[in-house]
Each structure stands twice: as structure tokens, then as C-alpha cells.
Amino acid sequence: MKLYYTPNSPYARICRITAIESGLGEALELDWVGLRTQDSPVIPVSPLGRIPLLVDGDLVLSEARHICAYLDEKSGRRTVAPYGDWQAVAEEAQSLAFLDVVTVWSREMRRSEAERSGFLQEVADIQVRRGLAHLNDTLKTPAGKASAGAPPISFDALCVVAALGMMQFYELVTDWRESYPALAAWSDAYDAIASVADSAPSQDALRPLTR
Numbered sequence: 001m002k003l004y005y006t007p008n009s010p011y012a013r014i015c016r017i018t019a020i021e022s023g024l025g026e027a028l029e030l031d032w033v034g035l036r037t038q039d040s041p042v043i044p045v046s047p048l049g050r051i052p053l054l055v056d057g058d059l060v061l062s063e064a065r066h067i068c069a070y071l072d073e074k075s076g077r078r079t080v081a082p083y084g085d086w087q088a089v090a091e092e093a094q095s096l097a098f099l100d101v102v103t104v105w106s107r108e109m110r111r112s113e114a115e116r117s118g119f120l121q122e123v124a125d126i127q128v129r130r131g132l133a134h135l136n137d138t139l140k141t142p143a144g145k146a147s148a149g150a151p152p153i154s155f156d157a158l159c160v161v162a163a164l165g166m167m168q169f170y171e172l173v174t175d176w177r178e179s180y181p182a183l184a185a186w187s188d189a190y191d192a193i194a195s196v197a198d199s200a201p202s203q204d205a206l207r208p209l210t211r
Contacts, residue, residue, distance in 0.1 A: 002029040004042045004053040007205035010099060010162035011064040012052035014155065018068045020195040021153040022075035065096070068155050080155045095159035098131040102163040106170045128173060135160060136180035141189055151189045161190045169201040
């Protein structure tokens with residue numbers, strides 16, 4: 001299996017963590033590709049050139065949720081909420097929407113200051129703070145597994161982990177830890193996991209958004 005990705009993509013980060021925690025890390029070949037380039041090796045495989053993209057033989061999967069569901073099938077673990085458990089699906093969708101809003105905001109911060117949309121940033125700030133307040137009120141600090149001492153890995157949780165990672169990296173809500181202490185404690189439990197810590201966004205992997 002090959003995963004086309006960029007290191008700072010939060011959606012690719014979710015897939016990478018899921019693979020590692022499901023025992024598929026060694027079976028997953030990582031191919032770091034550029035974004036929005038005409039010579040991207042992703043385009044011959046998938047015309048839109050979006051990442052993350054998983055290729056396994058003739059199967060080509062895009063979208064993080066689909067990729068993680070496929071990894072679930074390969075590993076025998078369950079990280080993606082099954083259709084039928086609609087409450088779990090709804091919670092997962094809300095966490096994914098939170099990540100989407102943070103991602104939109106972070107993309108604006110990659111533009112030059114003159115090109116940024118003040119309106120978009122203002123709307124994103126309001127949405128993100130509403131999301132933070134909701135998570136602070138509803139998420140409970142995970143007790144962890146008795147055997148491994150780590151909190152449970154799920155697509156739902158990793159959407160929040162990835163969103164908070166982007167938020168911190170781009171300094172979008174600098175007071176979030178003080179303002180949302182229950183969420184900060186929840187986040188700390190996940191940040192202690194090696195695959196989470198090792199995949200955090202980094203300045204070395206940052207590429208400017210030029211168009």
C-alpha cells in the first residue's frame with residue numbers, strides 16, 4: 001500500500017496515525033508529494049491530484065475517512081464509526097467539520113498578509129471558538145487502556161487531535177488551553193502517544209501557499 005501525502009496535511013496525519021496504531025505502519029509506503037503542481041505523481045493515478053491518496057493494487061482511495069475505513073478492514077480494528085451507529089457517525093461528522101474549519105483558517109494564514117480575507121478569518125474564528133467550547137463541554141479526558149496506557153484511537157478523536165495540532169501550529173487561538181482546560185487535558189493524553197507526537201506539523205515541512 002502507498003499513501004501519497006504531505007507531512008503537514010491534517011487529513012494525511014490522521015491516516016498515518018491510524019496505520020501505525022493499527023499495526024500497518026510497516027506495510028504503508030509513504031510518498032511525500034507537492035500540492036498544486038502539474039507534475040505531481042498523484043495526477044496519473046487520480047486526476048484531481050488531491051491528497052491524502054491511498055493506492056493498493058488497482059484500488060485508489062481518497063478522503064481520510066475512506067482510507068481509515070479501509071485500514072480498519074485490513075487490520076481488523078475499528079476506528080471509523082459504522083453506519084447504523086448514527087450517534088457515533090454524527091459525533092464523528094461534527095469533529096470532521098471542526099477540522100475542516102480549522103484547515104480553511106490555516107490556509108488563509110499561509111497566504112501573504114495582503115492576500116488574506118479578513119471576513120473569512122473572522123467567520124472561522126467564531127466557528128472555531130464555538131467548536132472549542134462544545135468540545136470542552138463534551139469530551140472527557142480518556143482514562144486510557146489498562147494494557148497500553150494510551151487513550152483509544154478513533155477517527156473521531158483523531159479529527160480533533162489534527163485540528164488542535166493545526167490550530168497550535170498556526171497560532172490561531174493562542175489562549176485555547178487557558179480558556180478550555182478540559183479540552184487541553186484531553187489533548188495532553190493524545191499528545192503523549194508517539195505516533196501523534198511524531199506526526200505533528202513542523203516548520204521544516206511547511207510549504208508556502210502561492211495560489
